[in-house]
Amino acid sequence: MAQFRALSPFAKMPTLVDTTTGETLYESTIVIEHLDRLAGAGRLIPAEPGAALEARLVDRMVDTYAGGPMNRIIPRKFRPAGHEDPFGDAQDAEILAGAWDWLEARLADGRTWGAGETFTLADCGAAPILTYARRLVPFGDRPRLRAWHQRLMARPSFVRALEDAAPFGDLMPAPPAED
Ligand SMILES: N[C@@H](CCC(=O)N[C@@H](CS)C(=O)NCC(=O)O)C(=O)O
Structure with missing residues (x-):
């Protein structure tokens, strides 16, 4: 739990550690935005x-x-x-x-x-x-x-x-x- 809290301040899921960029992301909206950007952007968050x-x-x-x-x-x-x-x-x-x-x-x-x-x-x-x-x-x-x-x-x-x-x-x- 201590390790998890060090990554995610309130120890909540989801928490994503992007080992490529070294970023730690939490709050589902932010995690999903990050994944959308990795996929080229404009899909999970529509471009329009x-x-x-x-x-x-x-x-x-x-x-x-x-x-x-x-x-x-x-x-x-x-x-x-x-x-x-x-x-x-x-x-x-x-x-x-x-x-x-x-x-x-x-x-x-x-x-x-x-x-x-x-x-x-x-x-x-x-x-x-x-x-x-x-x-x-x-x-x-x-x-x-x-x-x-x-x-x-x-x-x-x-x-x-x-x-x-x-x-x-x-x-x-x-x-x-x-x-
Ligand atoms: N607003 C946050 C909500 C995160 C949240 O509350 N996650 C719940 C699961 S839905 C959780 O980690 N519960 C376990 C706990 O609080 O111990 C988000 O969108 O990521």
Whole structure:
């Protein structure tokens, strides 16, 4: 943990050490921007400014209003007895449900991916958060959100990531989504 903290100030995932440049990158948005630049730029962050703004917006909304509450609810489950916070859990579940509603509305234009017709930062950022946060607040009656998540789950890169993560999946103190 001390080694991890030396790289990532709050010991959060993702953290990427680029051994070619010697840079250490954290915060998923920054890691993805770095990878986009390595790939020639203009793909994960679209070159067209309007499309880039939409990708950044969806990324920020997911990280703040879905990832944020998830990353508060989960650590509360590890608190010692007597320090539970059901009121805080309910407030955060409401924020998370609001994020699902916002995404469902955003997807109403029929887009294939999180920010349009190409796979971007929005999808990279959302894939893990959707996968785990739906264990806390199910997607429910939000068919477009469910379909987007299914498309993400079918991406070969994400299939590989989930295979790598499988041995650790049960460490999350919430059962896999059943709906
Ligand atoms: N805003 C950060 C969120 C990072 C974050 O909270 N990561 C979680 C996983 S989704 C984590 O590392 N949790 C483990 C912990 O806090 O011990 C980002 O986008 O990278």
